[in-house]
Amino acid sequence: MTRDLTIAEVRLTPILVADPPLLNTQGVHQPYTPRLIVEIVTADGTTGLGETYGDTKYLELARPLADRLPGRSVMDVNGLFGIDLAVDASRIEGQADAGGLRGVQTADKLRLSVLSAFEVACLDAQGKALGLPVHALLGGKVRDAVEYSAYLFYKWDRHPAGVPAEPDAWGAALDPAGVVEQARRLRERYGFGSFKLKGGVFPPDEEIAAVRALAAAFPGHPLRLDPNGAWSVETSLKVAQELGDVLEYLEDPTLGTPAMARVAAGTEVPLATNMCVTTFGEIEEAFTKGAVQVVLSDHHYWGGLRNTQHLAAICAAFGVGVSMHSNTHLGISLAAMTQVAATVPNLHHACDSHYPWQSEDVLTERIAFDGGRVAVSDAPGLGVELDRDELARLHRRWAEDDGSLRDRDDAAAMRTAEPDWRTPAMPRW
Ligand SMILES: O=C([O-])C(=O)C[C@H](O)[C@@H](O)C(=O)[O-]
Numbered sequence: 001m002t003r004d005l006t007i008a009e010v011r012l013t014p015i016l017v018a019d020p021p022l023l024n025t026q027g028v029h030q031p032y033t034p035r036l037i038v039e040i041v042t043a044d045g046t047t048g049l050g051e052t053y054g055d056t057k058y059l060e061l062a063r064p065l066a067d068r069l070p071g072r073s074v075m076d077v078n079g080l081f082g083i084d085l086a087v088d089a090s091r092i093e094g095q096a097d098a099g100g101l102r103g104v105q106t107a108d109k110l111r112l113s114v115l116s117a118f119e120v121a122c123l124d125a126q127g128k129a130l131g132l133p134v135h136a137l138l139g140g141k142v143r144d145a146v147e148y149s150a151y152l153f154y155k156w157d158r159h160p161a162g163v164p165a166e167p168d169a170w171g172a173a174l175d176p177a178g179v180v181e182q183a184r185r186l187r188e189r190y191g192f193g194s195f196k197l198k199g200g201v202f203p204p205d206e207e208i209a210a211v212r213a214l215a216a217a218f219p220g221h222p223l224r225l226d227p228n229g230a231w232s233v234e235t236s237l238k239v240a241q242e243l244g245d246v247l248e249y250l251e252d253p254t255l256g257t258p259a260m261a262r263v264a265a266g267t268e269v270p271l272a273t274n275m276c277v278t279t280f281g282e283i284e285e286a287f288t289k290g291a292v293q294v295v296l297s298d299h300h301y302w303g304g305l306r307n308t309q310h311l312a313a314i315c316a317a318f319g320v321g322v323s324m325h326s327n328t329h330l331g332i333s334l335a336a337m338t339q340v341a342a343t344v345p346n347l348h349h350a351c352d353s354h355y356p357w358q359s360e361d362v363l364t365e366r367i368a369f370d371g372g373r374v375a376v377s378d379a380p381g382l383g384v385e386l387d388r389d390e391l392a393r394l395h396r397r398w399a400e401d402d403g404s405l406r407d408r409d410d411a412a413a414m415r416t417a418e419p420d421w422r423t424p425a426m427p428r429w
Pocket residue numbers: 022023024099100101102198226228274325326327328352
């Protein structure tokens with residue numbers, strides 16, 4: 001049968017998803033976080049799914065893009081990236097991403113963060129139409145399961161009093177014992193074998209103590225600490241020296257490639273980043289200066305699954321490791337991450353994923369971790385199915401919001417508990 005893969009319709013559904021009170025150096029997660037679900041429907045009725053950030057600036061770009069797709073072929077992914085999308089650069093250029101902690105914003109990164117969801121949706125639709133998994137469209141899987149690490153957060157036991165939120169079963173983690181207990185529960189439930197602690201929340205000595213406690217509780221398991229650039233070069237070197245014997249890598253200890261290069265020159269501990277190398281343009285300086293040893297790719301802002309493969313190839317050429325970064329995301333993105341990770345031969349570190357923190361999803365079936373791994377689906381496309389009732393419910397929450405939660409703002413969330421809180425100046429320690 002000849003199929004008509006002309007795009008007939010694109011549906012964009014902004015949603016608000018429950019998020020626990022996870023702490024980071026900028027503040028705390030809001031009780032609900034915005035995501036955007038993209039559906040691309042072909043003339044013969046095949047629907048491809050994609051997911052990306054749902055803040056206003058992404059929606060403002062996604063809407064005109066969606067309007068331009070009907071009539072194009074879902075096979076024309078290269079053409080998709082050629083569409084001229086006008087980004088109002090003055091609104092974002094050079095600013096740090098307030099909620100996202102993913103480096104300096106640029107107009108191109110914003111554009112790619114939107115395009116990536118459409119690329120994933122096109123690949124999902126292609127796969128469904130051809131009866132092939134997305135990994136086959138990307139050249140085929142080199143592994144049957146993708147390993148993820150437990151993403152540990154300092155956290156409160158609940159969102160501040162008076163703030164509407166979903167119940168949280170995880171309790172507080174504000175000291176080494178709390179962090180170890182959280183790690184134990186994540187390992188019991190999902191089988192994770194490596195652990196990443198989101199740092200930059202407490203003074204470095206407290207976070208060193210937490211990592212030491214993890215090393216004692218889980219001997220031999222890979223450990224990472226990520227303060228999102230909150231430390232000076234000197235502090236970074238001190239932490240590296242104190243934890244060098246237990247760290248798999250130190251992630252973004254300090255801000256900017258020159259400072260990361262100074263840290264890298266003073267320690268044997270590998271440095272990973274999702275902050276100083278977040279675009280192709282940032283690679284040359286970082287790699288030639290030896291500033292990073294592992295790049296944490298993220299298909300959302302690198303511009304999709306094929307760009308993730310390109311990034312991995314460049315990393316391989318320079319002998320730099322590659323793994324994956326994660327922000328709050330749902331199962332469509334986890335499926336996309338797993339499909340592309342399955343095709344990257346040089347992916348040797350367990351990937352990050354926030355998914356265990358998300359109690360809500362828009363899939364009919366949640367994606368399962370077994371032994372810390374997600375099995376690579378061989379079903380057509382991404383191998384996931386949309387739960388339309390859940391999508392509608394989470395969209396209603398977005399529609400009924402007064403606007404205060406439609407743009408992620410961790411500092412604003414922190415101010416509901418600590419009214420004087422300001423985004424800390426960096427380096428914080
Ligand atoms: O540096 C990282 O790994 C992240 O930025 C991941 C997330 O953004 C995390 O820090 C968060 O959401 O608080």
